[in-house]
Amino acid sequence: MAASTLRIALVQMAVGEVKTKNVARAVQLIKEAAGGGAQMIVLPECFNSPYGTTHFPKYAEDIPGGESTVALRDAAKKFGVFVVGGSVPERDGDKLFNTCTVWGPQGNMLAKHRKIHLFDINVPGSIVFRESDCLTAGNTPTTFDLPHCKIGLGICYDMRFSELANIYSKLGCKLLLYPGAFNMTTGPAHWELLQRARALDNQVYVGTISPARDTSSSYIAWGHSSMVSPWGEVVSTCEAEEAIVYADLDMDYVAKVRQMIPVLTQKRNDVYELTTKT
Numbered sequence: 001m002a003a004s005t006l007r008i009a010l011v012q013m014a015v016g017e018v019k020t021k022n023v024a025r026a027v028q029l030i031k032e033a034a035g036g037g038a039q040m041i042v043l044p045e046c047f048n049s050p051y052g053t054t055h056f057p058k059y060a061e062d063i064p065g066g067e068s069t070v071a072l073r074d075a076a077k078k079f080g081v082f083v084v085g086g087s088v089p090e091r092d093g094d095k096l097f098n099t100c101t102v103w104g105p106q107g108n109m110l111a112k113h114r115k116i117h118l119f120d121i122n123v124p125g126s127i128v129f130r131e132s133d134c135l136t137a138g139n140t141p142t143t144f145d146l147p148h149c150k151i152g153l154g155i156c157y158d159m160r161f162s163e164l165a166n167i168y169s170k171l172g173c174k175l176l177l178y179p180g181a182f183n184m185t186t187g188p189a190h191w192e193l194l195q196r197a198r199a200l201d202n203q204v205y206v207g208t209i210s211p212a213r214d215t216s217s218s219y220i221a222w223g224h225s226s227m228v229s230p231w232g233e234v235v236s237t238c239e240a241e242e243a244i245v246y247a248d249l250d251m252d253y254v255a256k257v258r259q260m261i262p263v264l265t266q267k268r269n270d271v272y273e274l275t276t277k278t
């Protein structure tokens, strides 16, 4: 594989009620994906806990130090891979966050992203959800570097906010990752559309990583973890069941797309400008 190519695995894992089983399953799938040649392995949002405001306080942990992120650190080191740990409910004093950690092959923590946009929606007759009933929002866009490229992180609802993706592109990211758990209402309507939009607007690869669908759970995830190219095409995907989705990302292709349609250098910063406050 060329040095500019990154093999990534999106792990659409089944998540149940028993935290220790979820963590053990995550480690097992990291091992399997490393065996499949993945250099970076990404888990879904809330991989250690069912998704829901009643569950978050029960499954929350300190970071670093909590059992779930310690297991990710150890797995990254043992299998010699980068691990993007989807998310876990994080406890910090009396506050809870929805937090993604990233681990390098030496077991070093490369990044920690706290979900910036909390998922508070009301679609009458379909779904009401209020993460802000128990979570606090993060305030900081998060990037980290691999030898191949800079990567920007968002969690689920963060994908709806184009400004965050635009900031990441402006900072030089060529890949955006969104561990997420869309549902049976917003999943079919918006999941792929948002992912392709973020990819096309910013001429970046965009990966989404969902838990597998569990129809017995109170919140039913849409699944369909996928990788989209900077051209806006879905290059790897799956359905709703547990799966590992592999994709070989060619960073030279990002440059090619940006050269052919140079929207990123054609911005009219004399007319409008995007700025970040942190």
Ligand SMILES: O=C(O)CCC(=O)C(=O)O
Pocket (backbone or CB within 6 Å): 045, 118, 119, 155, 156, 157, 158, 160, 180, 181, 182, 183, 186, 187, 190
């Ligand atoms: O935006 C959506 O439709 C789903 C978002 C979500 O499930 C989340 O932020 O966890």
